[in-house]
Amino acid sequence: MPAPKAESKAEQPRADAKLRPVLPVRCHEVVLERGRRRLLDQVSVQFDNIDLTVVLGPNGAGKSLLLRVLAGLLAPDAGQLTWAGRAPDGARRLQVGLVLQKPVLLRRTAIANLEYALGFLRVSRQLRHKLAMTALEEAALGHLAKAPARLLSGGEQQRLATARALLLRPQLLLLDEPTAHLDPTSTGAIETLVLAARAGGTKVVWVTHDLGQARRLGENIMFMHKGQIAESSDAEQFFETPASTPAQAFLAGRLLT
Amino acid sequence: MQDLSGAFVHAYTLITTFDPALVEIIALSLQVSLLAVLVATVIGLPLGALLAVWRFPGRRILIVILNSLMGLPPVVVGLTVYLLLSRSGPLGVLELLYTPTAMVIAQTLLVTPIVAALALQVIADLYDEYADQLRLFGASGYQIAWTLLWDARFSLLTAVLAGFGRAIAEVGAVLIVGGNINHATRVMTTSIALETSKGNLALALGLGIILVTIAVSINALVLTVRMRSERIAAT
Numbered sequence: 001m002p003a004p005k006a007e008s009k010a011e012q013p014r015a016d017a018k019l020r021p022v023l024p025v026r027c028h029e030v031v032l033e034r035g036r037r038r039l040l041d042q043v044s045v046q047f048d049n050i051d052l053t054v055v056l057g058p059n060g061a062g063k064s065l066l067l068r069v070l071a072g073l074l075a076p077d078a079g080q081l082t083w084a085g086r087a088p089d090g091a092r093r094l095q096v097g098l099v100l101q102k103p104v105l106l107r108r109t110a111i112a113n114l115e116y117a118l119g120f121l122r123v124s125r126q127l128r129h130k131l132a133m134t135a136l137e138e139a140a141l142g143h144l145a146k147a148p149a150r151l152l153s154g155g156e157q158q159r160l161a162t163a164r165a166l167l168l169r170p171q172l173l174l175l176d177e178p179t180a181h182l183d184p185t186s187t188g189a190i191e192t193l194v195l196a197a198r199a200g201g202t203k204v205v206w207v208t209h210d211l212g213q214a215r216r217l218g219e220n221i222m223f224m225h226k227g228q229i230a231e232s233s234d235a236e237q238f239f240e241t242p243a244s245t246p247a248q249a250f251l252a253g254r255l256l257t
Numbered sequence: 258m259q260d261l262s263g264a265f266v267h268a269y270t271l272i273t274t275f276d277p278a279l280v281e282i283i284a285l286s287l288q289v290s291l292l293a294v295l296v297a298t299v300i301g302l303p304l305g306a307l308l309a310v311w312r313f314p315g316r317r318i319l320i321v322i323l324n325s326l327m328g329l330p331p332v333v334v335g336l337t338v339y340l341l342l343s344r345s346g347p348l349g350v351l352e353l354l355y356t357p358t359a360m361v362i363a364q365t366l367l368v369t370p371i372v373a374a375l376a377l378q379v380i381a382d383l384y385d386e387y388a389d390q391l392r393l394f395g396a397s398g399y400q401i402a403w404t405l406l407w408d409a410r411f412s413l414l415t416a417v418l419a420g421f422g423r424a425i426a427e428v429g430a431v432l433i434v435g436g437n438i439n440h441a442t443r444v445m446t447t448s449i450a451l452e453t454s455k456g457n458l459a460l461a462l463g464l465g466i467i468l469v470t471i472a473v474s475i476n477a478l479v480l481t482v483r484m485r486s487e488r489i490a491a492t
Contacts, residue, residue, distance in 0.1 A: 098393055
């Protein structure tokens with residue numbers, strides 16, 4: 001796989017970041033309820049200067065829901081979400097990207113999926129093809145450009161979805177367990193893509209329940225349990241001396257109920 | 258038995274020699290049904306798409322009504338249009354009764370619910386799948402609609418073909434509003450009914466063979482469309 005062009009990405013002007021800032025992305029005492037259950041319970045969190053935050057926790061902790069709220073897909077029942085101090089709006093929509101756990105690809109070829117996304121950036125058609133092809137090659141999918149996207153393997157589809165999200169040059173990229181069901185090769189490929197984007201200035205929030213991945217990637221670990229942020233700290237500190245009981249149990253491999 | 262085999266032979270001759278009476282009837286059938294399906298598609302596709310995507314009070318009731326209209330008996334549609342177009346009816350001044358236009362109107366009313374209901378189902382399923390991702394792109398309502406219609410095009414074509422199949426094969430509606438008038442409103446289905454009752458089996462058989470051939474062709478076309486869809490869009 002070709003080495004990511006981290007340096008050239010860093011050099012490209014980040015005009016959007018100045019024109020349509022979204023950082024810090026902040027939610028304040030956000031509550032999400034379904035029936036009597038609180039799925040997110042007074043969650044207050046802010047993302048701006050940490051390059052890569054890993055959100056860790058057992059299934060059902062509310063990690064995916066938190067990402068959906070941050071991306072503006074889900075309106076909280078209480079509390080506030082702001083992007084750069086203001087409510088999310090359509091003009092800055094593409095500045096916060098989200099890679100869904102199960103990739104949603106259109107019934108088109110791989111390259112057509114990327115070109116479709118570029119349409120939202122108002123990129124000209126000629127340029128769309130060139131940019132899409134470059135992105136495919138960086139994701140080692142160049143040979144599959146004309147293949148129907150939905151016929152690709154799970155790993156290839158998720159790589160494509162990640163490449164698509166990165167193509168839109170978001171300031172903040174959220175990833176919801178993107179490698180949860182993937183083989184090590186695909187996992188490595190996606191991690192490489194995202195780390196290259198991080199080196200280029202994109203802030204990343206990566207949800208996972210895979211401890212190994214959290215150790216590999218995270219600068220900062222946010223541990224969630226039962227809809228709350230149980231703990232948020234520097235990665236080294238988290239893994240060596242977790243402060244909260246749920247985190248300690250999770251790291252020890254015990255089931256959290 | 259001799260009569261029957263003779264009728265088959267005669268029918269075969271009528272078909273292979275492009276008998277003018279046969280051709281005239283087939284041409285009118287195709288004109289009426291194709292036009293009806295065209296209008297039904299223009300109304301039904303956007304209607305189905307709208308119902309699939311837009312949430313409004315009473316939507317579910319409207320969907321139930323639409324699904325029920327799919328099973329409207331053609332004779333009832335014919336009767337309704339007859340009442341509307343007859344001299345004492347509200348649209349009697351248009352003098353459309355017993356014309357091909359009346360037949361097109363009746364078949365349009367018959368086919369539109371089919372196209373709309375099938376389109377609704379197809380687009381609703383696709384919207385469920387695409388909704389989050391399209392919202393992440395910030396797609397406008399128009400962009401969402403166009404994306405869904407384009408990506409579902411093969412399934413929508415199948416819905417239109419189903420509508421055509423229904424139109425070309427029905428007899429009740431066109432019989433009542435058209436009157437089966439020779440050289441004016443006689444189509445394949447009404448001709449078959451008439452000629453059979455007269456004992457003129459050759460023409461009836463010839464038309465029956467053509468009609469079945471059309472039905473089989475439509476199904477073959479649907480299969481081809483599905484196969485192409487699987488190859489290109491992986492649906």
